[in-house]
Structures are given as structure tokens and as C-alpha cells.
Amino acid sequence: MAKCQKCGREISRNDGFMHEGQILCEDCYIMIVNRVHACDPLAARAAQRFRKASGFEATKGLTEQQRAIYEFIKSRGKVTSVELFSRFLLSPQELENQIAILRHCEMVKGQKEGNTVYLTTF
Ligand SMILES: [Zn+2]
Structure with a gap:
């Protein structure tokens, strides 16, 4: 048995979800994933980080x-x-x-x- 690292509920190994290194129950996992999806700026920032990390200048890739x-x-x-x-x-x-x-x-x-x-x- 493992415990959800967010709400502490006991979960069997097969029911757990991994999220950023944490084991979560299904409810907590869905809540977190939905929040990320609902929050556009987060996704946009991630995309921007990716662009910077891959060495693209801002105006490259534009027409x-x-x-x-x-x-x-x-x-x-x-x-x-x-x-x-x-x-x-x-x-x-x-x-x-x-x-x-x-x-x-x-x-x-x-x-x-x-x-x-x-x-x-x-
Ligand atoms: Zn939980």
C-alpha cells in the first residue's frame, strides 16, 4: 500500500498516478492535471521555456x-x-x-x- 502524497488516502500500487515524482490518488491526479490544462499561461510559459532552451531566438521560425x-x-x-x-x-x-x-x-x-x-x- 502506498499513500497519496497530497490527501494521504491509501492507494494500491496499481491505482496510483505518478505526477512530478509524487504518487497521487486518481482524484488528486485529475485535479492537478485539470488545473494545469485550465491555466493557459502555464502551458504558454512551458512552451516559451522550451523555445529558449532549444536556442531559438524569438523571431526565428516566423515568416x-x-x-x-x-x-x-x-x-x-x-x-x-x-x-x-x-x-x-x-x-x-x-x-x-x-x-x-x-x-x-x-x-x-x-x-x-x-x-x-x-x-x-x-
Ligand atoms: Zn489524493
């Missing part, structure tokens, strides 16, 4: 256009999507896609000021 958008936002500090439209002449859908990729890579984030949403770099 020319994504890099140009990123550099533009970075040089301005913050921009509205209207400014991006007039600068890059993309369709709303194209621009949306490019921004989504940059956001996913934690390079660009939305920031609301009053009724205006700006894009800024991390």
Missing part, C-alpha cells in the same frame, strides 16, 4: 510578414489594428491569423485602454 508585424508593433510600443491594416494592407482575416500566431508565441498581446484595444509586445 517575413509575421516578423515585420512584430517589429512594427515593437517600434511603436503599441498599435491599433487599424494602424496595422493601413501599414500592411492585409485582409482582416489574414491580419487576424498573423496576430493569432504572434499571440500564441507570446510575442504580442492585446491591451485594452478605454474602448480601444492595442497590440503590444511582451
